[in-house]
Amino acid sequence: MAAGCAAVPPSEKTAASSLTSPPSSSTAAASAAAEPGTPLKAEVVGGGAVTPAEQTALQDDTKDITPQYNDIWQRIRAGFAIPNMDSPLVAQAAQWYTTRPDYVARMTERARKYLYYTVQEVQKRGMPTELALLPFIESAYNPDARSVAHAVGMWQFIPSTGKHYNLKQNMFQDDRRSVLASTNAALDYLQNLYNMFGNWQLALAAYNWGEGSVQRAIAYNKAHNLPVDYQDLRMPNETRNYYPKLQAVKDIISDPAKYGITLPDIPDHPYFKAVTITRDIDVSLAAKLAGLTLDEFRSLNPSYTKPVILGATNPRILLPYDNATHFAQALQAYNGPLSTWTAYTVKATQSPMQLASELKVSEAVLRETNDIPARQLIRAGSTVLIPKADDGSNKNVSAAVAENAVLAFAPEAPPGRRMVLRVGRYGDSVQGVAHRYHLSPLQVAQWNRTTERGIFRKGQFVTIYVTHTPRIFVAERQADERRIVAERKVVKRRVVAERKPQVKRRNIVRQPVKVAERQRKELHYSVQTRDKKLIDVAQQ
Numbered sequence: 001m002a003a004g005c006a007a008v009p010p011s012e013k014t015a016a017s018s019l020t021s022p023p024s025s026s027t028a029a030a031s032a033a034a035e036p037g038t039p040l041k042a043e044v045v046g047g048g049a050v051t052p053a054e055q056t057a058l059q060d061d062t063k064d065i066t067p068q069y070n071d072i073w074q075r076i077r078a079g080f081a082i083p084n085m086d087s088p089l090v091a092q093a094a095q096w097y098t099t100r101p102d103y104v105a106r107m108t109e110r111a112r113k114y115l116y117y118t119v120q121e122v123q124k125r126g127m128p129t130e131l132a133l134l135p136f137i138e139s140a141y142n143p144d145a146r147s148v149a150h151a152v153g154m155w156q157f158i159p160s161t162g163k164h165y166n167l168k169q170n171m172f173q174d175d176r177r178s179v180l181a182s183t184n185a186a187l188d189y190l191q192n193l194y195n196m197f198g199n200w201q202l203a204l205a206a207y208n209w210g211e212g213s214v215q216r217a218i219a220y221n222k223a224h225n226l227p228v229d230y231q232d233l234r235m236p237n238e239t240r241n242y243y244p245k246l247q248a249v250k251d252i253i254s255d256p257a258k259y260g261i262t263l264p265d266i267p268d269h270p271y272f273k274a275v276t277i278t279r280d281i282d283v284s285l286a287a288k289l290a291g292l293t294l295d296e297f298r299s300l301n302p303s304y305t306k307p308v309i310l311g312a313t314n315p316r317i318l319l320p321y322d323n324a325t326h327f328a329q330a331l332q333a334y335n336g337p338l339s340t341w342t343a344y345t346v347k348a349t350q351s352p353m354q355l356a357s358e359l360k361v362s363e364a365v366l367r368e369t370n371d372i373p374a375r376q377l378i379r380a381g382s383t384v385l386i387p388k389a390d391d392g393s394n395k396n397v398s399a400a401v402a403e404n405a406v407l408a409f410a411p412e413a414p415p416g417r418r419m420v421l422r423v424g425r426y427g428d429s430v431q432g433v434a435h436r437y438h439l440s441p442l443q444v445a446q447w448n449r450t451t452e453r454g455i456f457r458k459g460q461f462v463t464i465y466v467t468h469t470p471r472i473f474v475a476e477r478q479a480d481e482r483r484i485v486a487e488r489k490v491v492k493r494r495v496v497a498e499r500k501p502q503v504k505r506r507n508i509v510r511q512p513v514k515v516a517e518r519q520r521k522e523l524h525y526s527v528q529t530r531d532k533k534l535i536d537v538a539q540q
Contacts, residue, residue, distance in 0.1 A: 072115050072266040077254055079122070079129030082200045085247045087231060093241065093248035098259045104252070109264050111141035113271050113300060114154065114179050120270075121183055128200060130250055131190060134207075137245050143177050143302045152176040153302075155186035165189065171370075171383060171405045172310055178303035179318060180274070201230040201243055209239040272300055272318040275327065279311040280339035280396045289334060290319050290327040306385055307369065308341040312399035339388070341369075343397045346382045349410060361386050376409040383407060414447070414465040421464065423456045426484075430454045436480055437466055 069075040097104055118132040135154040139145035143154045151158045157176040159169060165185035167175035175181040193203035196211060206214040217233040226232060230243060252259050277286075283304060287297035300318040301309075309315055319327055346355060352372050356363035366372065370384050378384065383405035421433070430452055434441040441452040447463050448456075456462055 069268045072119060072268050073253055073263055075268050076119060076129045076132060079119070080250065080254070081128035082130045084250075085201070085230070085243060087244055087247075089241055089244035090247045090251070093245045094251055094259065097248060097252055098261065101261060104261055105264070107136060107140045108266075111136070112264060112266050114141060114143070114183075115266055116268065116270050117179065117272070118183055121187055125187060125191060127187065127191070127194075130200075130246060131187070133246060133249050133253070134186075134204075136249050137242070143179060143182075143299070153182045154179070155182045157182060157185065161189075168403075170403065171385075171407050172306050172308075172402060173303055173313075173315065174305055175303050177305075179300065180316070181303070199230075204243050204246065205230055205233070205235065205239055208242040209235060270321065272320055273324040274316040275319055275324055276314055276316050277309060277311045278314055280341070281309050281311065282339055282341065283307050283309060285338060286317060286327075289330040290323045291330075292319070292323055306341070308339050308385065310397050310402040312396060312402040337388075339396070341385055342388045342395070343383050343401050343405060344386050345401070346378050346380055346384060349377050349380045351377055351412065355384070359386055370407060372407075373409065375412045377412050379408040379410050381406075381408070414443070416465040416467040419464050419466055421462045423458060423460045423462060425458055427458050427460075428456045428462075430456070433462055433464065437464055439464060439466070 069078065114135075115132065118135070119129055122129055122132045135141045138156045139154050141154060145154065145156065146152050147156060149158060152162075152174065153176040155176075157165070157167060159176075162169055162174075162176045162185070165188065167178070167181055167185055169176065175185075190203060190207060193206045193211060194200060197203050197206065197214065202214060202218075213235075214233070217235060218228045220226075220234065221228045221232060252261050253263065256263050283297065283301075284294060284307065286309065287294050290297065297317075297319075298304075300320075304315070304317075309317065344359060350358075352366055353363050355378055356366045359366075366384065366386065369386070372378065383401060384407065430444050430448070430450060431441045433439070433456070434444045444462075444464060445452045445454060447465065448454075450456075
């Protein structure tokens with residue numbers, strides 16, 4: 001489900017942690033990511049050094065771009081079309097932003113790189129420009145934002161929704177972070193929601209909460225003859241505050257002076273051009289040829305998650321306008337290898353240390369480059385990224401690997417023989433099992449996903465890995481059972497001994513009562529016997 005925000009807008013540090021992404025149940029067809037304006041296209045073909053014949057045809061379209069407004073904020077204001085919401089929640093959100101001008105400044109300055117493209121795509125579809133402000137609420141316009149629900153990017157897509165909208169997610173590329181692809185997928189989804197509800201406020205509620213949830217809330221209100229506007233629906237607080245936050249941002253941008261906010265000067269002009277790459281190229285080299293720092297390059301191209309961009313799928317990288325021209329010239333003059341990385345398909349399940357030894361690479365580099373966690377084996381069929389051998393080979397990674405590469409792991413089995421024990425009727429502790437089989441309590445706890453002081457329930461199965469022979473286990477278990485039985489007998493005798501004085505005292509107290517009761521019964525019996533004899537005599 002698309003990310004909303006909490007009742008109070010989060011800080012920049014935690015803006016992405018409260019986010020979710022649009023539900024995967026949407027039936028909208030995914031659209032391909034549109035290029036910003038007329039893209040700069042750089043195609044690199046062949047091997048070895050890049051020759052002029054292999055160089056790019058650059059299309060400089062700056063002369064076709066005529067700004068219509070003084071800045072991007074004026075353009076956004078001119079496109080507002082969603083009816084304003086009057087609610088105390090709007091005032092509350094606006095107050096939150098106005099008391100944090102530094103946060104607003106960082107957020108709006110970060111949006112400088114992406115805002116023109118977002119507004120352009122929104123207006124191409126005839127949609128209200130308020131939607132271009134939605135990433136302020138979702139991620140503070142941070143394409144690297146990640147939530148606890150694994151939603152990613154400016155628009156906060158979860159993996160399933162990203163796949164539904166054809167956003168590539170493999171070990172080399174995650175289009176949920178892509179400025180182009182994620183923006184167009186999000187706008188596709190918002191268009192479908194508007195077509196479904198016919199109301200932008202409800203569409204945004206569905207983007208945050210899910211269209212099924214909004215439909216059920218509307219059906220409930222209709223069944224109870226209640227209004228079905230945004231503010232009248234029963235919804236969680238996160239969604240209740242979602243559109244008011246967008247309205248608050250809209251109000252601030254409409255009149256920043258009223259709120260004491262200064263917006264950065266962002267021109268009504270594209271910030272970047274798209275460059276198509278057809279050969280593998282290192283991210284560090286691409287940034288260097290473009291005259292950018294690595295951080296600047298990654299801020300425009302966060303979808304490339306590895307140190308190399310694979311050219312087999314003709315990916316596009318985004319570069320600032322001036323740097324795009326610089327990149328094309330530097331690429332033409334560059335004579336060295338473009339990529340120092342290649343992909344390798346693992347043939348058999350093995351440890352990173354074994355694979356690193358087999359491939360003659362550093363285990364540390366293998367782990368860091370491929371994000372391999374500790375105590376994990378690499379499954380057969382997985383693809384890993386490794387440095388190229390020093391044999392002068394410049395072969396690119398194939399399209400099949402670039403599109404379908406996966407990296408799967410298996411838990412690293414401890415040494416020794418695996419044994420599964422069943423806890424008896426009295427239960428057992430982690431430390432008791434560890435002591436009985438001469439193991440570390442930490443090991444036993446890790447094997448069974450518990451703590452060192454954990455307790456195993458009656459009948460629970462416990463997994464351990466041992467190197468001892470079974471006979472030793474049988475003897476030790478029998479000795480332990482005898483010891484436990486003896487300890488229980490001692491405890492039982494102690495309990496009986498402790499109870500004897502109590503029983504004696506109780507009997508002393510009860511003795512007069514018992515004597516009186518016995519005497520009463522005897523008297524009653526004698527009276528009955530005498531009366532019976534008198535009756536018998538009378539009858540005779």
